[in-house]
Amino acid sequence: MSSQDRFKVDRFKIDDAGSYDSFAEEFDQFDEIRQPVLRDLFASADLSGCGRLLDIGTGTGIVAIEAARRLGPKATIAGIDLSDGLLQSARRKAAGIWFLKMDAEALGIATDSFDAILSLFALLHFPDPKRALDEMFRVLRPGASATIALGSAPPRLSWAGLRHRIARSPDLLRLARGRLLLAPWFLDRLLREMYPSDSHGEETELARHSHVRGPQVLSLMRAAGFSGVTSRWKGYEHSFDDPERFWLVQRVYSSFSRKRLSALSESDRERVKSVFLERCRRVLAGGGRLVYPYAALFVNGRKR
Ligand SMILES: C[S@@+](CC[C@H](N)C(=O)[O-])C[C@H]1O[C@@H](n2cnc3c(N)ncnc32)[C@H](O)[C@@H]1O
Incomplete structure (x- = not known):
């Protein structure tokens, strides 16, 4: 090397x-x-x-x-x-x-x-x-x-994988109808949309x-x-009914979001958080779920 x-x-x-x-x-x-x-x-x-x-x-x-x-x-x-x-x-x-x-x-x-x-x-x-x-x-x-x-x-060819995919298939409909937000993808995607960057330095190759x-x-x-x-x-x-905790779990455990957010200014971070919380509240108000x-x-x- x-x-x-x-x-x-x-x-x-x-x-x-x-x-x-x-x-x-x-x-x-x-x-x-x-x-x-x-x-x-x-x-x-x-x-x-x-x-x-x-x-x-x-x-x-x-x-x-x-x-x-x-x-x-x-x-x-x-x-x-x-x-x-x-x-x-x-x-x-x-x-x-x-x-x-x-x-x-x-x-x-x-x-x-x-x-x-x-x-x-x-x-x-x-x-x-x-x-x-x-x-x-x-x-x-x-x-x-x-x-x-x-x-x-x-695993692609396994009973555990098949059972998992069947159990989660209704989520595709809920996602399409805006009645489900999934961690950590929701915050990761929001950050990519709001602050696009060419850097991929947040995660290892694997x-x-x-x-x-x-x-x-x-x-x-x-x-x-x-x-x-x-x-x-x-x-x-795990389901969350508090958008603030849903924010925190992604802020702490998603390597991508933790690092991207830490690199932003305080005011930009607050901007992301307020869009995030607003979307979560809307989904909950419509009977949807916040799921990790x-x-x-x-x-x-x-x-x-
Ligand atoms: C997702 S956390 C898991 C922590 C703990 N095992 C748990 O489950 O609560 C990943 C951990 O790996 C540590 N880590 C990252 N790179 C490391 C390295 N090269 N050597 C040792 N630890 C490292 C991080 O500091 C962090 O504490």
């Missing part, structure tokens, strides 16, 4: 983690959305005999803290992230956990040191996901496994170009050395 490309990648990582810094408080305000995925992440993981667990892209520590609760005080739990703001919040919440500032693509951790790795909604933030998976493989001890959850559209991510991520896991790689997809949704559909692909792999 040329030094210019290296600089771009480093810049992306700093900006990505930095974009969360001022949202540490808001980040933990949506437990109704995060708890179901958290439960399913733990249900997908094999933590039997686990005494040392690492959470990659820990954010405010939701996974690490739940791991500490489940594994008890004798377990060593560490969470790594690059956002100072989120790490500070994590440290305030749990004193017994090691929350460390570290790049997932270059872990300052000895080889073969952990019994399990968990990672929730972080992989798509890494410009070189293969490198991050190589690092996860390296720091796991032989016999241990990694369980990674990432956002993805449903996040921007592929929506059905299973095949790609499974082959990256295998290429990193993991064996027995399996995956499971699940869709979730989200999904996770849970991928498991073992180091033999």
Whole structure:
């Protein structure tokens, strides 16, 4: 990689983690959305005999803290992230956990040191996901496994995908009739319309170009050395009746909107927000819904 490309990648990582810094408080305000995925992440993981667990892209520590609760005080739990703001919040919440500032693509951790790795909604933030998976493989001890959850559209040829598409088909009509607003696309689209830009710097290649991510991520896991790689997809949704909270959830969790809005002036941001809230109120007044559909692909792999 040329030094210019290296600089771009480093810049992306700093900006990505930095974009969360001022949202540490808001980040933990949506437990109704995060708890179901958290439960399913733990249900997908094999933590039997686990005494040392690492959470990659820990954010405010939701996974690490739940791991500490489940594994008890004798377990060593560490969470790594690059956002100072989120790490500070994590440290305030749990004193017994090691929350460390570290790049997932270059872990300052000895080889073969952990019994399990968990990672929730972080992989798509890494410009070189293969490198991050190589690092996860390296720091796991032989016999241990990694369980990674990432956002993805449903697998094309699967019962879960078919059921999901059938269940969501009435939404097409509601959308066409202006009786449904979906997060994060509504705010992302509004921003693209109000402030068009040629820049695509808000998301990594993997996040921007592929929506059905299973095949790609499974082959990256295998290429990193993991064996027995399996995956499971699940869709979730949450309805909002308060337009302000519908704004906040997209402001915090959509990488595109969070970064684009942070780059705008205060007055431009307020302009976007007022158009957004006005549209939400109109949809609700007409009997429509504000919905945040989200999904996770849970991928498991073992180091033999
Ligand atoms: C969507 S958040 C998920 C946080 C947490 N796992 C959760 O589910 O609440 C993605 C996280 O990845 C972190 N991140 C982004 N790039 C990173 C990198 N290169 N190394 C480590 N963490 C990174 C961000 O700072 C952010 O905390």
